Amino acid sequence: xxxxxxxxxxxxxKLSFEYIPEKLVHREEHMQRLEMLFRPMITDGRSCSAxxxxxxxxxxxxxxxxxxxxxxxxxxxxNKQMDSVFINCRIRNTEHGIIIQLIRHYDxxxxxxxxxxxxxxxxxxxHIESRARPLVITLDEVDMLLKSSNKDLIYQxxxxxxxxxxxxxxSMILISQDPVAEMLDDASLSSFKRANTIKxxxxxxxxxxxxxxxxxxxxxxxxxxDDDVLDLLADVAKDFGDARLVIEMLExxxxxxxxxxxxxxxxDDVRTANAMIYxxxxxxxxxxxxxxxxxxxLSIARAIKKEAFVSITAAEKTYxxxxxxxxxxxxxxxxxxxxxxDMEKMNLLETVVKSEAEGGRVTYISxxxxxxxxxxxxxxxxxxxxxxxxxxxx
Numbered sequence: 001x002x003x004x005x006x007x008x009x010x011x012x013x014k015l016s017f018e019y020i021p022e023k024l025v026h027r028e029e030h031m032q033r034l035e036m037l038f039r040p041m042i043t044d045g046r047s048c049s050a051x052x053x054x055x056x057x058x059x060x061x062x063x064x065x066x067x068x069x070x071x072x073x074x075x076x077x078x079n080k081q082m083d084s085v086f087i088n089c090r091i092r093n094t095e096h097g098i099i100i101q102l103i104r105h106y107d108x109x110x111x112x113x114x115x116x117x118x119x120x121x122x123x124x125x126x127h128i129e130s131r132a133r134p135l136v137i138t139l140d141e142v143d144m145l146l147k148s149s150n151k152d153l154i155y156q157x158x159x160x161x162x163x164x165x166x167x168x169x170x171s172m173i174l175i176s177q178d179p180v181a182e183m184l185d186d187a188s189l190s191s192f193k194r195a196n197t198i199k200x201x202x203x204x205x206x207x208x209x210x211x212x213x214x215x216x217x218x219x220x221x222x223x224x225x226d227d228d229v230l231d232l233l234a235d236v237a238k239d240f241g242d243a244r245l246v247i248e249m250l251e252x253x254x255x256x257x258x259x260x261x262x263x264x265x266x267x268d269d270v271r272t273a274n275a276m277i278y279x280x281x282x283x284x285x286x287x288x289x290x291x292x293x294x295x296x297x298l299s300i301a302r303a304i305k306k307e308a309f310v311s312i313t314a315a316e317k318t319y320x321x322x323x324x325x326x327x328x329x330x331x332x333x334x335x336x337x338x339x340x341x342d343m344e345k346m347n348l349l350e351t352v353v354k355s356e357a358e359g360g361r362v363t364y365i366s367x368x369x370x371x372x373x374x375x376x377x378x379x380x381x382x383x384x385x386x387x388x389x390x391x392x393x394x
Contacts, residue, residue: 006221008254009220009255010219011218012251013219014219015247021218024063025207025210026211027200031066034063037196041082041134041136045167046169047160049158049171049192050197051192051197051198052173053176054200055202055242057243058201058241060175064140064173068136068173072084084135085105085137086140088141089143093144095153100112106127106131128164129164129166129168133168134168134170135168135169137172139174141175142175142176143177180197202240203241205235205238208237208243209231209234211243211247212233212250215247221263224257224263229266231366232271233246234246235366236274236368249277253269266307267306267308270368271367271368271372272371274369275369281348285346291383292331293342294382295326295328297339297379301379302318303317303318303319304367305372309366311365316333340365348367350368351364351365
């Protein structure tokens, strides 16, 4: 049952959100900034801190995890030692829960109940001192903790180093979608430095393509995904700038490709995967198109078939055939291009200009949000319905 060899996926774990790549693309500057901020901890054992802020899918969590793993590796190779604890505050969103997880880094059998917060903090302090090494605490989605008025814990942890004996110290990395400094009270903020904020911007379209390409190289069998499919993945995700979205779509498209056992991911696999997650195409939006634009969009859907893109020249050839089918006079190139631009503004399709090998530049059209076959069926149904008398012509 589970013994069938995969035709597409080589290592599915590399498509997991939990996977931490050895090298993070387009986050090198963020890694360098963290290295600069935490250098005093490595060289002098001093307490350090950093705020990582940015929207979902911008690489905050994976950057923090990769940085901490790199620090651990550096220390091990230089006869130094350090500890690192990662806590997701959406899961552990109380003072009690966070302290328990910190203590269990040192004592897995520590009980859930029976101790006050002060008693647990004293226990944590003893553990840190006995290890006599730096500890880095990463609190992911820390805004969930701060919004629940558990700000005193942040203050206490940030001041831990002042009371520790020996070579022990406590450093912190706080991760949030919103600027953390604005959520801390004055007492807590005094323990941190505002200049230690590292902003994570949304990924660009080309950056998302690089992420999809590298994950595909690591996770998929060679030859199972081509450049057009990578372009389509990036085009779908670019409005969100979300690496998680492009990775999730790549995984779903790969699983869909496994079902048809062709050994490669098609444009339709990407569109179907996207439709499972998010789609800009609705029946109401299609119904709002006038007759000319419905026919133009149907032509593009038929021309593109299962490919990722179709040239505007090829689409216009199909357009002429579809116009004849529906007893319409095909419009000139300029008007057809106007239809395409109008529908791009409605997020029904996308265009991109590509340089050809033989020279020149050609406009290509993609339909990222729905398989063209399904789109064509929907449009054919609408075109078979009676046309409203107030439908305008161009």
